[in-house]
Amino acid sequence: MSNSPTRILTAQPQDIRQAAALLQAGQLVAFPTETVYGLGADARQGEAVAALYAAKGRPSFNPLIAHVHSIEAAKRHVIWTETANKLAEAFWPGPLTLVLPLRDGHDISHLVTAGLETLGVRIPAHPAARALLSALDGPVAAPSANPSGRISPTTAAHVVAGLDGRIAAIVDDGPCGVGVESTIVGLSGVTPILLRPGGLAQEDIEAVLGHPLQLRDASDPLTAPGQLLSHYAPRAKVRLNVTTPDPAELYLGFGTMSCDLNLSDSADLVEAAANLFGHLHQLDAMDKPIAVAPIPEHGLGAAINDRLRRAAAPR
Ligand code: TXA
Numbered sequence: 001m002s003n004s005p006t007r008i009l010t011a012q013p014q015d016i017r018q019a020a021a022l023l024q025a026g027q028l029v030a031f032p033t034e035t036v037y038g039l040g041a042d043a044r045q046g047e048a049v050a051a052l053y054a055a056k057g058r059p060s061f062n063p064l065i066a067h068v069h070s071i072e073a074a075k076r077h078v079i080w081t082e083t084a085n086k087l088a089e090a091f092w093p094g095p096l097t098l099v100l101p102l103r104d105g106h107d108i109s110h111l112v113t114a115g116l117e118t119l120g121v122r123i124p125a126h127p128a129a130r131a132l133l134s135a136l137d138g139p140v141a142a143p144s145a146n147p148s149g150r151i152s153p154t155t156a157a158h159v160v161a162g163l164d165g166r167i168a169a170i171v172d173d174g175p176c177g178v179g180v181e182s183t184i185v186g187l188s189g190v191t192p193i194l195l196r197p198g199g200l201a202q203e204d205i206e207a208v209l210g211h212p213l214q215l216r217d218a219s220d221p222l223t224a225p226g227q228l229l230s231h232y233a234p235r236a237k238v239r240l241n242v243t244t245p246d247p248a249e250l251y252l253g254f255g256t257m258s259c260d261l262n263l264s265d266s267a268d269l270v271e272a273a274a275n276l277f278g279h280l281h282q283l284d285a286m287d288k289p290i291a292v293a294p295i296p297e298h299g300l301g302a303a304i305n306d307r308l309r310r311a312a313a314p315r
């Protein structure tokens, strides 16, 4: 872990080179992706990955996603399949993580996979993330850049608030466009399985596959390692599906209504996803219980409701 102050870098080429050099040296660097800010460590360096778990306070049985710059790079680490190719061609770079069996000769630290025989990989779409991955020319393990269990960061300021002084640098390139983490699809079994709803709608994936995704069995830890129920949690108590908030509560709205903050007054789920974590950070700073309006379950609504259920879960 770094003891010196966290450096704020831009997405300019010389800063990206500096960020890549820090990763290469085993340091931790937060960077923007289109979903949320990630906290990066060189996925080949066990000590760097151990420092990453420590900086986040993350339980070490919760595996990390390896970020790569190309399909060719992904193929160095995992056993590639026809379905993987179909989904990667359709959605990479983008908010989709594929879980595939590790390949012989891969150089990913076993701390990244938390001892599993599979690896989650994705090519992020954010230009700063892609530039950083190209500059390093290696896999970057990156969970969301927040202390474990807290609200995910969609701005560099969120990262500073949670991790300042514990990481070497942050590449600041403004707010994230998608706003919720990647959708995770498991491809190591017979049928593709939706392991986590996220920034790519289930419906869009099924349209490319030509058949429905299998849904994960929440009671099977192997299909959802580390998907703890209480997660993305504000300090305050959170109530869901509220149409009449209590006067003591802050009201997070959706659609035309009177509320303290609105995820999307035009009831647009893409806009709501982009606003979700930022609005939760803002309401959390006001230190009062939070009531959330009902959000439809289709499209990105599935990911929004998944994160909200975790935010509201007992801890
Ligand atoms: O959008 C995202 O996915 C962001 C950005 C930074 O890329 N990253 C992210 O990472 O959300 P994290 O660590 O917060 O969530 C990764 C989740 C883990 O909770 C775990 O459940 C799942 O990915 N995962 C990783 N490797 C897996 C594996 N081999 N098998 C099953 N699930 C896995």
Ligand code: MG
Pocket: 143, 144, 152
């Ligand atoms: Mg996370």
